[in-house]
Amino acid sequence: MFDLEKAISDWLRGLRKSPGFEDGDIEEIEDHIREEIEHQQLNGLTFKEAFNRATSSFGPLNSIGEEMTISRTKHLKISHKYSLELEFPESKNPFINSTAMFKNYIILSIRYLSRNKVFSAVNILGLAIGMATCLAIMQYVHFEMSYDTFHENGDDIYRVTLKGKSHHASNHPGTGPALKDHLPEVKEYARVVHQSTFTQRQISAWSHIDKNNDVKIFNEERVYNADPSFLTMFSFPFIYGDPQTAFLDVNSLVISESVSRKFFGLNNPIGETLIRDGTRLFTITGVFKDVPENSHIKFDILYCYFLKDAWGGGWDSSWDWEWPEYYTYIQLDPQTNIENLEAKFPNIVKQYLGDWTEQMNTQMSFHLQPLKDIHLKSPKMKKEREVHGSIKTVYFLVTIAVFILIIAWINYINLSTAKSIERAREVGFRKVAGASKKQLILQFLLESTMVNLVAILIAFIIFLFSLPYFNQLAGIKVSSVNLYSEAWFWIALGLTLILGSFLAGIYPAFVLSSFKVISVLKGKHFSSSGGILFRKLLVGFQFMISVALIAGTWMVFKQVSYMRNKDLGYCKDQILVVISPVVFDSTSFSKLQVFVNELKRYPSINSIAPSSEIPGKWIPTLNGIRNVGEDVSENTVCHYISTNHEFVNTYGLKIIAGRNFRENEFSRFSKDGITKVLVNKKTTKNLGFKNPEESVNEHILFQSGTTDWKGEIIGVVNNYHQRSLKEDYDALMFFSWQWAIPYISINLNTADIHNSNKYIEDLYKQTFPENQYEYFFQDDYFDAQYASDKQFGKVFGVFSLLAIFVASLGLFGLTTYMISRRTKEIAIRKVLGATVQQLLLLFSKDFIRLIIVANIIALPIVYYFGKNWLNNFSFRINIGWITFILPLIILLVITMVTISIQTIKTSMINPADTLKHE
């Protein structure tokens, strides 16, 4: 018996299953069918006949469903096509068309992306990491570029540097006044010079005594003397006081907000007194906001010794041109032509320094350096107090960021085109439905824009969360810069989005949109060999970048650890350095003697040496020495160290010829006498001795102040690394004095370091109650020289890791897809007896080939840049074979692991399950 209701509901179920019909349609059609059946029954047909008639006259569900879909998606397009023969322009409305189309594209893209989770995740995550890296680096670059941009007159301020045998950042004190006198373009000059130039000590002790006679003492290092004009030429804003008048008096002092807080809390300190090194009184006339991190010169305390009165009625002109320690800035008229101005310098140099250069048979020249270039574009100069950034590092980081982004874009291109075969049918249908190639390209571009947009949002989140870590990594203290208020940041961000969407989207869009309808719909399998080659090229490129980064990271790591572990020629591991008291008076030397004698009795202390210098620093005293009988032009430069006979023992130096100083044997400077000195091997070489032995007991002439003195070499110590391994050995000369300040180096038994340190501290505080106890360990002090290299290594390492991670993501996506396409093939091969190893080889063959080729291409590039970088170091590693093998191994492991997981997973499936579907 025919059941009409069941027949209808069956038929409707079929309808529901066929594509194109939605809920409303089905109800409407049900109504239609029922009415037709009723109508046919009235004509005398049976239930069954009526049902059959009604459904057959309804027509083929496939094509109606398609039309339904089209009516929903492309309704206007189709109607346009239908009235093609009779088209008249008045019946068109392009606006409805484009917005509806757009909305539809977005829906399609969302559907596609949410249906292909792995694909979307790989793309979005990769892009997000790439973009987050870019953001982090952008803000780093922004910070580096923001140096000295906050000065109102910044564009007109230049630093005048001095070039002789070497390039100095500082200049003669007379340079500023002379330039202003002779050149109308120079509106103002300002000189600033560190306190150590006058006191020979890096730090000074500042004390304040309040009404209750309570004393506060702090040691300060960032203390400079400055011209009054310094306060007005630059824009360091004042909290209290007036920059115009702060330096009217010689005893004026301006301090930073932080220093003011330390002494006075939140009170206004104007008019208060601070005492330097327990002797000199200053009155506070101004408090400036802390110098921002992005200033090339950083200071906490300024005073104005330059005022002529400070020297007791008139400037002593002999100082003007013989003491090139003063950083000299000039403010120019905005219209000045710099080249023309610099052309006038040689005459001024000749006028003031002519005699001297002639006598020394040397050249001197002044150079202008724009204020804003000082931080990033300074050439290697002596006498810089701050460590400057390097434009090369900036470029380098930008390059890495771009590389990571490119890797992520390549992932997108690769995965999208690889997946295109799956989408061929979609494209085919849409083409049949009347979509033009242009529309399809537009849609795929929209899809890539959406992926990029989501990625950028995630990137922002990653960026915000990782910013503190990144800043720590890159050594940025960003407090004074606001990235988000910069228009260029948003432009760059927008550009990244547009470029990413377009660059990564355009190729897949073209590939996808150019499928031929007929072959696609017929179900032909196709793959263009050109497309596969292109994909391989892209993957190869990713491998190349990875190889370069791995090899680079390895080299940086090896060089840094080489520098930290190489034998320096002295023992740095068991030496504690104590700073001798800053507040010094006539009794200090005898107190020091008592202090040292006490210490020597302590069992864990092996030896103690006071000295003017210690290893790990650039020695500022640099003078000329020569053999007796030679002309002054034969001078060779040498650094002087004042110490005593204990220095050699304490630092474990090796005497290779002659002898050490004896106890109580001191170098005496006298006009007729001979000063006994110790030199190092480098100095004997500079003096022209064939070997150190030859130099022993030889007489030399050495300069100190403006005088030549006669010296006798009593012994030669072996070369040791006075400075980091970036630098060559320095030429050194040692004097023996009863006392040398400020360093007291104490050689300890390492086993008892904690107790020893405690003992030394207590004794120090007891002996010098008015001083702060300051100490450090020699090895830390020396290693501090590598801070920037270590940091570079870390930054390099982290970014390499990120890049490799993003590339691995892409590899993962690509292999996942590749193997999923070949699931059946794997099943058949397994049925035919293939082992997992054979399958692995089959799938990894192509990738291994690519990795090897990428290595071959990338390594010469790595070698070239690596060699270049290593040339910065006087003592450096060889680029060993590991550098070339390591990237290969790492990439092979990553690739094999990725492919193995996929292959094994797939080959574990029972072939029957895979194959029974067809």
Add this chain to the structure above:
Amino acid sequence: MMASKGLMAATTKPMILSILQEGKNYGYKIIQRVKEISGGSLHWSDGMLYPVLHRLEKEGFISSEWIIGDLDRKRKYYAITEAGKAELHAEKESWMKAHAILTQLWDLKPSI
């Protein structure tokens, strides 16, 4: 006479609009009306009408509403909109224009 597919597709729109100008109606009845008028000379499967209706609705030429009719069956009624009337007017002009051109070309006498 059987019309070509293209012609049929092109004529559905003015036909549906014309039928709906006579008054609100639902799918089945509209098809019946078309069959009735064309006397079977225009023939397509019944179902093909629905996509066209939906399209016209999307384009704003017709509107629809669900009405619960006899036997508690939900039925979707269509009605012509103002835009639909204007569109029909434009279609009419086009068709008349085309008709005039073809009449001239084929030198047909208007039959009664």
